[in-house]
Amino acid sequence: MTPATLLVTVFFFVPALILFILSLTDLASSNFSEPWHFIGLLNYQRMFSDRFFPKILGNTIRYVTLTLIFFNVGLALLLALLTSYINRRAGFFFRMLWLLPRITPSVVYIVMWRRMVQQAPFGIINQFLGWFGLSQQPHLLNEHPWLFVILANGFVGASFGMLIFSSAIESIPKDLFTAAKVDGASTLQIIRDITLPMLRWPLLFVTSYQTLSLLVSFEYILLLTNGGPGLFTTEVWALTSYKRALSTYFGTNQWGYGAAWGLVLVVIAITASVIYLRVFRFDDLVQEPKIDVL
Amino acid sequence: MTTRFETEQKSGLLQRILTALPYVVLTISIVPIIIGFVWIIVATFSYRTQGILPINAQGKIGGLTLQNWTFLLDAKIWRVTFNSAMIALGMVVGVGFLSSLTGYALSRMNFRGRKTFLGMTLVLHAFRPELLLIAIFQVLLFIAGIPIAGKAFGFNTVGGVAIVMVSLELPLGIWLMKGFFDNISWDMERAALIDGASRFRVWWEIILPQIKPGIAALAIFNFISGWNAYLIPYTFTIGTKVSNLSVFLNQFSSDTSPMGWNQVAAVGLFQLIPILIFFIFTQEALLNIYGGGTKGGA
Amino acid sequence: MKVELTNLTKRWGDVVGAEGIDLSTKDGEFVAFLGPSGCGKTTTLLMIAGIYKPTVGEILFDDRVVNTVPPKDRNIGMVFQSYALYPHMTVFQNIGYPLKLQKVPKDELQKHVQRVADMMGIGHLMDRKPAQLSGGQQQRVALGRALIKEPQLLLFDEPLSNLDARLRLSMRSEIKRLQMDLGITSIYVTHDQIEAMTMADRVAVMKDGHLQAFAPPDELYDHPKTLFIAGFVGNPPMNFIEVEVKQENGSYQVLGPGIHLDLPADRGEKVARSSKVIMGIRPEDISLADTGVKGEVYLIEPLGRDDLLDVRIGETAVRVLADPALGVRMRDTVTLHFNTDTAQLFDPDTEQSLLW
Numbered sequence: 001m002t003p004a005t006l007l008v009t010v011f012f013f014v015p016a017l018i019l020f021i022l023s024l025t026d027l028a029s030s031n032f033s034e035p036w037h038f039i040g041l042l043n044y045q046r047m048f049s050d051r052f053f054p055k056i057l058g059n060t061i062r063y064v065t066l067t068l069i070f071f072n073v074g075l076a077l078l079l080a081l082l083t084s085y086i087n088r089r090a091g092f093f094f095r096m097l098w099l100l101p102r103i104t105p106s107v108v109y110i111v112m113w114r115r116m117v118q119q120a121p122f123g124i125i126n127q128f129l130g131w132f133g134l135s136q137q138p139h140l141l142n143e144h145p146w147l148f149v150i151l152a153n154g155f156v157g158a159s160f161g162m163l164i165f166s167s168a169i170e171s172i173p174k175d176l177f178t179a180a181k182v183d184g185a186s187t188l189q190i191i192r193d194i195t196l197p198m199l200r201w202p203l204l205f206v207t208s209y210q211t212l213s214l215l216v217s218f219e220y221i222l223l224l225t226n227g228g229p230g231l232f233t234t235e236v237w238a239l240t241s242y243k244r245a246l247s248t249y250f251g252t253n254q255w256g257y258g259a260a261w262g263l264v265l266v267v268i269a270i271t272a273s274v275i276y277l278r279v280f281r282f283d284d285l286v287q288e289p290k291i292d293v294l
Numbered sequence: 295m296t297t298r299f300e301t302e303q304k305s306g307l308l309q310r311i312l313t314a315l316p317y318v319v320l321t322i323s324i325v326p327i328i329i330g331f332v333w334i335i336v337a338t339f340s341y342r343t344q345g346i347l348p349i350n351a352q353g354k355i356g357g358l359t360l361q362n363w364t365f366l367l368d369a370k371i372w373r374v375t376f377n378s379a380m381i382a383l384g385m386v387v388g389v390g391f392l393s394s395l396t397g398y399a400l401s402r403m404n405f406r407g408r409k410t411f412l413g414m415t416l417v418l419h420a421f422r423p424e425l426l427l428i429a430i431f432q433v434l435l436f437i438a439g440i441p442i443a444g445k446a447f448g449f450n451t452v453g454g455v456a457i458v459m460v461s462l463e464l465p466l467g468i469w470l471m472k473g474f475f476d477n478i479s480w481d482m483e484r485a486a487l488i489d490g491a492s493r494f495r496v497w498w499e500i501i502l503p504q505i506k507p508g509i510a511a512l513a514i515f516n517f518i519s520g521w522n523a524y525l526i527p528y529t530f531t532i533g534t535k536v537s538n539l540s541v542f543l544n545q546f547s548s549d550t551s552p553m554g555w556n557q558v559a560a561v562g563l564f565q566l567i568p569i570l571i572f573f574i575f576t577q578e579a580l581l582n583i584y585g586g587g588t589k590g591g592a
Numbered sequence: 593m594k595v596e597l598t599n600l601t602k603r604w605g606d607v608v609g610a611e612g613i614d615l616s617t618k619d620g621e622f623v624a625f626l627g628p629s630g631c632g633k634t635t636t637l638l639m640i641a642g643i644y645k646p647t648v649g650e651i652l653f654d655d656r657v658v659n660t661v662p663p664k665d666r667n668i669g670m671v672f673q674s675y676a677l678y679p680h681m682t683v684f685q686n687i688g689y690p691l692k693l694q695k696v697p698k699d700e701l702q703k704h705v706q707r708v709a710d711m712m713g714i715g716h717l718m719d720r721k722p723a724q725l726s727g728g729q730q731q732r733v734a735l736g737r738a739l740i741k742e743p744q745l746l747l748f749d750e751p752l753s754n755l756d757a758r759l760r761l762s763m764r765s766e767i768k769r770l771q772m773d774l775g776i777t778s779i780y781v782t783h784d785q786i787e788a789m790t791m792a793d794r795v796a797v798m799k800d801g802h803l804q805a806f807a808p809p810d811e812l813y814d815h816p817k818t819l820f821i822a823g824f825v826g827n828p829p830m831n832f833i834e835v836e837v838k839q840e841n842g843s844y845q846v847l848g849p850g851i852h853l854d855l856p857a858d859r860g861e862k863v864a865r866s867s868k869v870i871m872g873i874r875p876e877d878i879s880l881a882d883t884g885v886k887g888e889v890y891l892i893e894p895l896g897r898d899d900l901l902d903v904r905i906g907e908t909a910v911r912v913l914a915d916p917a918l919g920v921r922m923r924d925t926v927t928l929h930f931n932t933d934t935a936q937l938f939d940p941d942t943e944q945s946l947l948w
Contacts (some may be wrong), residue, residue: 015429022429047357072372079323082316086338094320096577102328103569103580107540108562112330115337122555124333127345155327163581187312216425219525223544238424245428246529259428266425273417288604290480291487292645481676481749484643488747490664490693491739503680 019266022259027189043260052232060237063149063221064214071154072210073203076161079193083162091166095137098162101155110223113152118142142229149234152220157213161206169195201280208276216265218242237267334566337559338362362560371542377452378538378565381527382520384456385566386513389467392460394509398497399470402483415472418465427529430458434530452536455527460519467512474508475501501573511579514572538563593654593744593777594619595640600649602635609635611696611801613649617794624784624792626824628781633781634803640779653745661763663853664693666745669738669776673750673914675730683709683733684718690741704740728759735767739774746803748780748811752787754881794876797821814934819943822936824874828900830872831910834940837863846871846932850906851885852890855932863937863946872936875900875911880918881929889924903928 007136053111079098083091101109114184116124117140126137141148172195180190218239221227245258279289333346341357350357365371400412431449437471438448447453478501486500487493502509524540530553531537543561573580596616602609610632617623625633638644642663650657658666679685684739685692688705694705709715712732722730731751738746751767752760768791771778782788788795789809797804797812797820805817809825816822822830835848837855844860846853848871863869871913887905894900900912905927912928914920 015426015433018429018432019426022432075323079320083319086316086320090317092577094324095581096573097324097327097579100331100573103518103522103573104522105540105543105562105565105569106545108566109330111543111558111562112334115333116326116330121344124329124345127347136322151326241425242427246431251364253587255428255432262425262428269425270417277416286479289402291402291483291643292404299636369933424846437735479674479676481672482678484638485676485734485737486639486678486689487643487663487673488666488668488670489690490741491689492664495693500678503678 005122016266019259019263021167022256040073042220043257046257047260047264052235055232056235056237056240059232059235060215062146063153063234064211067150067153067157067214068207068210070150072157072161072214075154075158076206077165077199077203079158079162080165080169081195085187086168095162095166098159099153106219106223109156110152110220112149113224117148141225143231144214145225145234145246149221149224151212153217156220157210164202164206165199168199172198205276205280205290208279212269212272212276216269228274237261241265300357333558334563336464337556338563340556342554342556362554362556365557365561366564369518371564374537374539374542375564377527377536378521378523378540380452380481381456381459381523381538382517385459385463385516388460388566389463389516390509390513393464393471393512394468394502396464396473397470397473398501401472401475402467402501403493415468415503417463423548424525426462427526431529434458450531450536452531452538455523455530455536457519458530459523459526461520462526463516468514471505471508474505478504507579510576514576514579518572520567521565594652594778595745595779596650596652596655597636597640598650598652599677600636600639600651601647602632603637603647604642608632608801609644610639610798611902613795615803615806617777617779620639620777622771622778622780622791622793624788624795625781625798626783626788626795627798628783628824631798633798635801636798637749637779638779640745641668641747643691645716665828666715667743668742669741669743669746670747671731671734671738671749671751673753673931675734676752677730679722680813681721682854683714683719683720683722683725686722686733687736687740689738694741695858706733707742708736709714711739718770727755731755731763732759735770739770743776746776746778748778748782749781750891751780753782759821767791785789786827789825790896795825797824802929815945815948816872816936817945817948819872819938822938822945826874828875828911828913830874831878831938832938833871833873833908833910835869835871836867837869837937838867849908850887851908851930853885853930853932853933859932859935859937859947869946870938870939870940872938873910873930874934875913876911877931877934878912879931880912880914880920880926882927886925886927889920889922891927892920901926 010178050056056206078121079094083094085091086094115122118124119137121127124142125140137143143150176194176198180194185193193232218236221234221236221239222242225234226234227239241258241261243258244261245255329346333343336346336348337343339358339360339362341359341361342349347355348357349355386418400408400415434447434449434454437454438450440448447457482500482504483496486496491499522540523538524544527538528541528544531541543558543565546558546561594617597613600613601611603611613632613636618888625636627633635644639646642658642661646659651659653666662748663729680690681689681693684705687708688701691701691704705718706715709718712735714729714732714736717725717729717733722733725733731754733750748767752763755763764787766789780788780791789812792809794806795812796806799820804810805821807815812821812825816825817836820831823832833848833851835851837860838845838847839860842857844855844857885905887910890897891900891902892907893902894916899916901912901914901920901922902909903912905928910928938944939946
């Protein structure tokens, strides 16, 4: 109890506070040895007036919405429906396979993708294109960076929604399906009229939860494109924050400036978590202890 | 749901196509991942590959070799493997121990501040910690300045990486464990108290054995995230002495690195092996924890 | 050991578990807490066990206040409805656990456990896990575990409700027998009035967190203090009829729609002033006769030894026990004789007895 409190304090609350204070300073590795100064909201001013600010904002929105629609919710729902429809053991097997990307070390997983997209004769996709007699492409990541950023993230992200949706589908009373069949409904009608309405809450939950996750995650982008190719092509908000503060790509660690970028996301994330915990009534899961003595 | 929704009077062929369709769609959807794994295994045992085929010096299919695995003779790889294992074990033990104690207290005990702590755990378990790395960096620099603790847990130490990862994983672990404890019968705990056990003994001798499967699932989950960790070790360490497998591998996987793709694949497979073994033996537990993990342990 | 509760109260915020319970047991007495679910009987039991802390009031064991004594130092044994056996331990380990916690030496523990298990008739099941036992066997293990440390007080929380009817009957007498032989003060919580009536020396009837009565079984049966007790104790339950009591020429009469009965003077004079009353009369105190109140048989439930008739007298329904040999059929018109010597009379507003 106490050690847990201590650790959570040291690595959650203190950092959140430090992040806030940092964002108001000019602390950077270039002047680390010198005394640093409070510069008020200057970092924020700089952030919003950054030449690439609109680009990064647009990238973030594009990354979150496309991955969410096509994979984390869309594909997840399709997979859940399909794996529930087929034989139980087979469905289980396919769900397991879909878990593979999630448990593969991120670095190894990205190495696979990098090999996929290489130019002929090394790239795997180009090899398949060749076998099917299609024209071979140059380095695909440079040609279609967004496609692969979203694919790589989506293949990891889809499994979460898939698992939530399938367990929700499995918890729908079987009688409902039997009744609908007796009433003469077709498979598609059953899905439309029974399964999907029953999945309303899981859908809302996965959508909001995954929006938050995508908004702040950047590990796969960092590994795959590092925001490139070129200037800020696939750079998202969280990655900007990280790179400004902790990578020496720009020659110096601008902790204060990076913190300003990060803090915006932290505020969004905390607000969003509080809101969706309210919406999903997580406090209902909290029961009173039924033993008084310690 | 093993029952098929189709009515029987549909024609045999259409019926068969409708039954097969989901399998076909599912198989096609997973193909990219399977191909990725096939490539990594083939590449590991080849001099070079084109696409997923091994190619020999003459440009024909062939040219298998074990030479890519010579990295195993390098002391450095064992150093980073050891570090990876330490981080993973630190996660298993640290998160397992702390969250099972805290989860028990939150689930079963009445104490001042319980409500506050619960609310905090709730919010934090939904919160993604990546954002705090910048500030944690400062915390680790500060810890590094403390005489003895700094050597063990400061910036650029395996201990530091492990303790940061444990802390960031704690809210989820606590929330999960609390969920497991919530399902234990109150009467059993009352019986043990009346039999003469202290609260700590009840936890250790009576309650913990009931949730072994839950603890095991959490341990596997933590081992995997510890073993796979990239971002935190990458951010908080410099040099192979303290880095782990992921960071080590990433250094050599860039297009300009002197190390060939095939050696990179071998290191990757080397890192994958324990994960795959876990995967094969603990599928059910994995499905539960990845699916229910963030749902609130219910 | 004597147990005394004074003004014992448990609240969680606005929720009342038990309110102002006053009660004291004699040494070696078997006391039952009887009431419907949610009446506070288990809450009270758990306060006695030390699991719940009383909000107000005191618990005394032999005149010593034990409010702050933790459960492990109260020297009590408890048996739960769910048995609450430790599923990962064998029968031997389950029964021996209290002794293991007291650090009793191994060979002594072995002897003790064997003796208790033999007494409970489960000596041959020592190496089984609880999941491999039948319900009755599990209950014996739970009982053995409660008895092994030779407690001064035994607490039972609906121990028989998970057993099937036949087993419940035999365990009932077994527990009663055991309690008498060992002479341990026992408190037994149940919602089954037959269990309470047959086993207990005295029964505490509870409703909505309040103690309604604390008396020996036959007194509860013959002299119920409230409408609730009268309706809860006895099977099949007592009939209640809204009637008027009138006094004419020194004799008392009960009048209702289609009902006209004489009331013995000793009962009548106690209710003379309140004319509207609720009369309670047990099914076994109504019989088929040649003269009396006329009614129509609405439903017949064969109980084996008796038939339970649901007879409608106008709007009023009464349950009557009748001999199956009489061959009563549905829709027959029957004549009922009410034995008003044992009739109970209650104030319709306060639901208190007008007699006791």
